[in-house]
Amino acid sequence: xxxxxxxxxxxxxxxxxxxxxxxxxxxxxxxxxxxxxxxxxxxxxxxxxxxxxxxxxxxxxxxxxxxxxxxxxxxxxxxxxxxxxxxxxxxxxxxxxxxxxxxxxxxxxxxxxxxxxxxxxxxxxxxxxxxxxxxxxxxxxxxxxxxxxxxxxxxxxxxxxxxxxxxxxxxxxxxx
Amino acid sequence: xxxxxxxxxxxxxxxxxxxxxxxxxxxxxxxxxxxxxxxxxxxxxxxxxxxxxxxxxxxxxxxxxxxxxxxxxxxxxxxxxxxxxxxxxxxxxxxxxxxxxxxxxxxxxxxxxxxxxxxxxxxxxxxxxxxxxxxxxxxxxxxxxxxxxxxxxxxxxxxxxxxxxxxxxxxxxxxx
DNA sequence: ACCACCTATTCCACGATAGAATAGATACCA
DNA sequence: TGGTATCTATTCTATCGTGGAATAGGTGGT
Numbered sequence: 001x002x003x004x005x006x007x008x009x010x011x012x013x014x015x016x017x018x019x020x021x022x023x024x025x026x027x028x029x030x031x032x033x034x035x036x037x038x039x040x041x042x043x044x045x046x047x048x049x050x051x052x053x054x055x056x057x058x059x060x061x062x063x064x065x066x067x068x069x070x071x072x073x074x075x076x077x078x079x080x081x082x083x084x085x086x087x088x089x090x091x092x093x094x095x096x097x098x099x100x101x102x103x104x105x106x107x108x109x110x111x112x113x114x115x116x117x118x119x120x121x122x123x124x125x126x127x128x129x130x131x132x133x134x135x136x137x138x139x140x141x142x143x144x145x146x147x148x149x150x151x152x153x154x155x156x157x158x159x160x161x162x163x164x165x166x167x168x169x170x171x172x173x174x175x176x
Numbered sequence: 177x178x179x180x181x182x183x184x185x186x187x188x189x190x191x192x193x194x195x196x197x198x199x200x201x202x203x204x205x206x207x208x209x210x211x212x213x214x215x216x217x218x219x220x221x222x223x224x225x226x227x228x229x230x231x232x233x234x235x236x237x238x239x240x241x242x243x244x245x246x247x248x249x250x251x252x253x254x255x256x257x258x259x260x261x262x263x264x265x266x267x268x269x270x271x272x273x274x275x276x277x278x279x280x281x282x283x284x285x286x287x288x289x290x291x292x293x294x295x296x297x298x299x300x301x302x303x304x305x306x307x308x309x310x311x312x313x314x315x316x317x318x319x320x321x322x323x324x325x326x327x328x329x330x331x332x333x334x335x336x337x338x339x340x341x342x343x344x345x346x347x348x349x350x351x352x
Numbered sequence: 353a354c355c356a357c358c359t360a361t362t363c364c365a366c367g368a369t370a371g372a373a374t375a376g377a378t379a380c381c382a
Numbered sequence: 383t384g385g386t387a388t389c390t391a392t393t394c395t396a397t398c399g400t401g402g403a404a405t406a407g408g409t410g411g412t
């Protein structure tokens with residue numbers, strides 16, 4: 001598992017419409033949008049754009065503006081769109097608490113932005129969490145009281161909370 | 177807030193007894209010990225030891241062994257012990273889910289290893305979580321349905337689970 | 353004699369990241 | 383009209399963290 005990068009989320013934002021770096025940055029800063037989900041620095045955003053372009057998932061073109069500095073507007077390529085949809089439909093998403101908080105919320109948001117039904121996204125996430133939950137329960141039964149047990153027990157509690165929250169997600173899909 | 181490093185946890189392990197790198201590594205690998213709390217690579221562990229020595233929190237000395245390669249055994253300095261106890265008694269620990277999972281569990285484990293009462297550690301953590309919890313509840317009331325609300329609601333659910341878990345911690349202190 | 357594995361640590365190349373720097377345009381105020 | 387503050391937009395740089403391989407001594411098996 002590689003670390004948590006906004007690559008696919010950016011692909012999703014660009015799938016909705018072509019944008020330049022600064023616009024994307026605002027999407028990630030506004031609490032109305034992804035501000036509570038991601039915390040990106042300027043340089044990280046531009047570094048990701050460079051990487052995505054190098055990988056052929058997006059292409060940029062220089063756009064001169066009358067009342068602002070020149071900007072580079074990026075749009076999705078076919079390759080990028082393919083990667084985006086693989087990510088959205090990931091059948092076995094991570095059940096890590098952190099990844100749920102970031103990746104799953106991003107998937108929900110992007111699906112909404114693209115007017116794609118999110119129910120399979122939610123279902124996959126719930127199934128992954130449930131599987132992990134049952135595995136942890138089984139492990140906890142083998143373990144004696146100690147730091148080990150506490151860590152497992154906390155993890156299990158976190159997953160229980162996630163499962164209840166996901167159930168609420170399913171009846172109130174993300175808007176905005 | 178800097179990122180999540182095992183520096184103080186290592187100071188704690190060295191406070192219990194002088195150890196060399198490989199021994200510490202085993203503490204971080206064994207699930208009986210900190211294996212479920214941290215996931216350190218070899219190079220990270222040695223890098224931290226170098227840093228702690230440079231900062232004067234620990235000192236290493238070469239120890240020749242009969243049946244193994246030479247090793248560097250580290251012990252805590254006065255400066256290191258001071259830093260360790262500041263960390264253990266931190267009055268306002270982070271209420272971030274991730275930090276609770278890692279830092280708080282480490283504090284509990286280290287307190288136990290040093291035969292120090294953990295109740296103030298637990299109390300500080302509960303207070304920090306409760307404050308954060310109430311702040312998030314207030315924020316949620318201001319926010320309309322959307323990704324923003326879902327993110328807040330998930331965060332709140334996670335903190336509720338943590339608070340219930342902490343209540344259980346208080347009646348069953350960590351052993352081993 | 354050789355290989356595999358354990359102990360113990362170092363090295364290196366790469367990428368991430370924070371924060372400053374650059375730079376053009378507009379707006380405000382004295 | 384000069385100053386400076388602020389917004390738009392991106393790049394640069396120095397540092398740090400990291401994974402993975404390399405190094406290296408010792409031990410036990412076949």
